[in-house]
Amino acid sequence: MSGGVDSAVAAARAKEAGHEVTGIHLALSRNPKSYRSGARGCCTIEDANDARRAADVIGIPFYVWDLSDRFHTDVVEDFMDTYAAGQTPNPCLRCNEKIKFAAVLDKALALGFDAVATGHYASVVQGPAGVELHRAVDGAKDQSYVLGVLDEQQLRHSLFPLGDTPKTKVREEAAARGLLVADKPDSHDICFVADGDNTGWLREKLGDRAPNQGGEIVDEATGTVLGQHTGTYGFTIGQRKGLRLGHPAPDGRPRYVLDIEPVSGTVTVGPRERLAVERITGDRLRWCGAPLPAGTMLDGPDVTVQLRAHGAEHRAVVRVLDGQLDVELVEHAHGIAPGQAVVVYDGTRVVGSATITRADRVPVGAAG
Structure with missing residues (x-):
């Protein structure tokens, strides 16, 4: 139970279906404000309190599990290492793979539980050859992409009670059940990066781990140096904004990041069609x-x-x-x-x- 509307309704539905349900909130930072502050839908003290209140309304036991060390090693460190290598990670997939459906599921099974239920928008069905993961009915909210790291064993012990319901109906149901999180905004950005400023967060956290502290921004076609930067971790392939190029393209069209070379620090840019x-x-x-x-x-x-x-x-x-x-x-x-x-x-x-x-x-x- 993250403290949001989806996991609260998922817990309520699981109980209503006849399961013996226990609410679990994950403490992913020993000091929540070291990752982000304010009620942003994940990883804050406010979220833990919201989850506890929802569990009280549903009428289920509630516990907080401290997985901060495992989260930092498997998700945060992986995020920093991947960016330092000039690549673009997705920490939500890594969190699902390493935390929610590995560390949490392993602990749950060891304690005698049968499955982990979450508020993800996806569906697990029994197919002709075994268990299958499918897209949610609500295509706009479908989260099967970030669950694509789950293996057969993990899927056999996973429940996604919201897979057959549009998000608008989930909010209506939460309100009808008396859950105060019914109108709580969805979480956005990366849960451990304050204000969504990835570049600023990486600049502060990476330190000497970054292979370079600056380099050149180069035009792919001509090799012309168009500008300087303070670290390749501030760029992603396909980025257009924030390049601060000193030389406009001859045709006046915008340039995009095409390649990132973290060792030399070279960032190569060019027209969109080259992406x-x-x-x-x-x-x-x-x-x-x-x-x-x-x-x-x-x-x-x-x-x-x-x-x-x-x-x-x-x-x-x-x-x-x-x-x-x-x-x-x-x-x-x-x-x-x-x-x-x-x-x-x-x-x-x-x-x-x-x-x-x-x-x-x-x-x-x-x-x-």
């Missing part, structure tokens, strides 16, 4: 069901990939290699960076995911 990606390679494969053997090819009108938490689906041909995933994009994607997750779908079913290690751009003159 088009036609092929992706990924490792750290995670299967939401039975693992697919090397040599498997997924092709067909329903095979798609999603590359961002709230991004579009892209038609693709997916090949399983030895420890890697090869994704040929039938529909080009833009601004894809190493470190992001590629989640594979067959219709509404989540097949699995991988961490992107390489994104091959469309050759010059061929981008559409």
Whole structure:
């Protein structure tokens, strides 16, 4: 129970379905204000109090589990290391993989519980070959992307009571149940970064871990140095704003970040069409069901990939290699960076995911 409306309604539904329910709030920082301040929907003292009040209304026991050390090591440190390497991480996936459905689930099973229920918008169903993870009914709130790291064992012990309900109905239900969080705003940004200022937070936390403390911003086509920066961790592939370039493009069009080289500190920029990606390679494969053997090819009108938490689906041909995933994009994607997750779908079913290690751009003159 995060202290938000979704997990509160999920807990209420689980109890109403006849389960013996215990509310658990995760303390992810020994000093919550060291990560963020104010009621932002996650990781604050206010959120813990909101969760406790919701549990009282529902009529279930409530406990706080301190997972701050594990969270810092597996999520926060991973976030910093990935940015320092010039990549773009998604800490929500790592939190689901390492904390909510690993550390929490392991502890719950050891204590005799059968499953972990959360307020994520997704559905677990029993398919012909076993348990399956599917998209939520509410496409605008679907969170199956950030759950694409869950394996078959974890899915067998997971419940997502909100997968069949639009978010507006969840809020109405919360109000009808007398839950004070019914109108609480959704959490946004990264829960441990104050005010959503990733660059400022990284500048403060990384220190000497960053491989460089500055470098050049270079035009891809001409090699011209357009400006200077104070650290590659302040950039992501596809970024347009905040580049502070001293030289406008000859055609007057905006430039975007195309490449980040953390060792030399070089950030390469160019026009938007140079962000088009036609092929992706990924490792750290995670299967939401039975693992697919090397040599498997997924092709067909329903095979798609999603590359961002709230991004579009892209038609693709997916090949399983030895420890890697090869994704040929039938529909080009833009601004894809190493470190992001590629989640594979067959219709509404989540097949699995991988961490992107390489994104091959469309050759010059061929981008559409």
